[in-house]
Amino acid sequence: MRLLGNDKISGEAHPDEHEFSESGRALNRWFDEHARDLPWRAPEVTPWGVLVSEVMLQQTQVERVRPVWEEWIHRWPDPSALAEEPLAEALRAWGRLGYPRRAARLHEAARVIVREHDGRVPDRLDALLALPGVGAYTARAVLAFAFGQRSPVVDVNVRRVLRRVWHGEADGPARAADLPDALALLPEDPDEASKLSAALMELGQVVCAPESPNCDICPINPCRWARAGKPAAQAPAGRRAPRYAGSDRQARGAILAALRESADPLRKAALDQAWLINPAQRERAIASLIDDGLIHVDGEERVALGPAEQR
């Protein structure tokens, strides 16, 4: 049952197919019992609901996404509903999720879906990848979680699980082989395969954490990584992440927040109060927000949410 701990495969570069199906089944059984009750996993959720959840979850924790997703889906239950809305409304509803360009891309994606796909989220990889804001991860996640396809889904969590459980090594930078590795791991049956994709993510989030993983409750313990002594990942050499406090990003966030909370466009003098720390930085932030199409200056020299031309 715990074939990843089986001695007969130790030393091989890759586990054989038999081991795969066994550990995969164990993982799916674990998922059946322990999967978190997330709203976008409910059976009645549409592919649109899944797409919205995946975009919101990019670099954003589950518990922060949950309430915003609920509001979006209630308000815009299908792509055409969002497509008919001005971007400003989508930005307001985005709230403090962060990376507001995601809201703009999702809004544009809704319009592309209406225009080119008859209002339905496409179920083909190339068509999904062509949507704004949809990359290699999100496209395959939609195929797996919205359409139940056998689709390799590799985010940072799955990558870590693959490195540890599959290769018996520490996590490391993304490799070209990650996607083929993930695909090889999936069983042929689409239902089991898509479930395993979700289970791998769940395991990485809840159990196989970057630091201090909870191996005691892991359904495939001991895995190769555990037997290898749980080697630690190398610290990403290079310089540390820039501070957020006082950054241009924080300035953008403050300006956008002021506009979200105002029913009407704001004069520049009013916006000054949104970021008093550094006027030059404030102007830089405003310019970059305009450049991103998230705000514009209207005919009365006031700053407003959304792009200059609405529809």
Added chain:
DNA sequence: TTCCGGGGAG
């Protein structure tokens, strides 16, 4: 490679 938010855990 770098930029892009924001919150929360440690």
Added chain:
DNA sequence: CTCCCTGGAA
């Protein structure tokens, strides 16, 4: 304080 989180695009 630092680090991490279901990435995407230029």
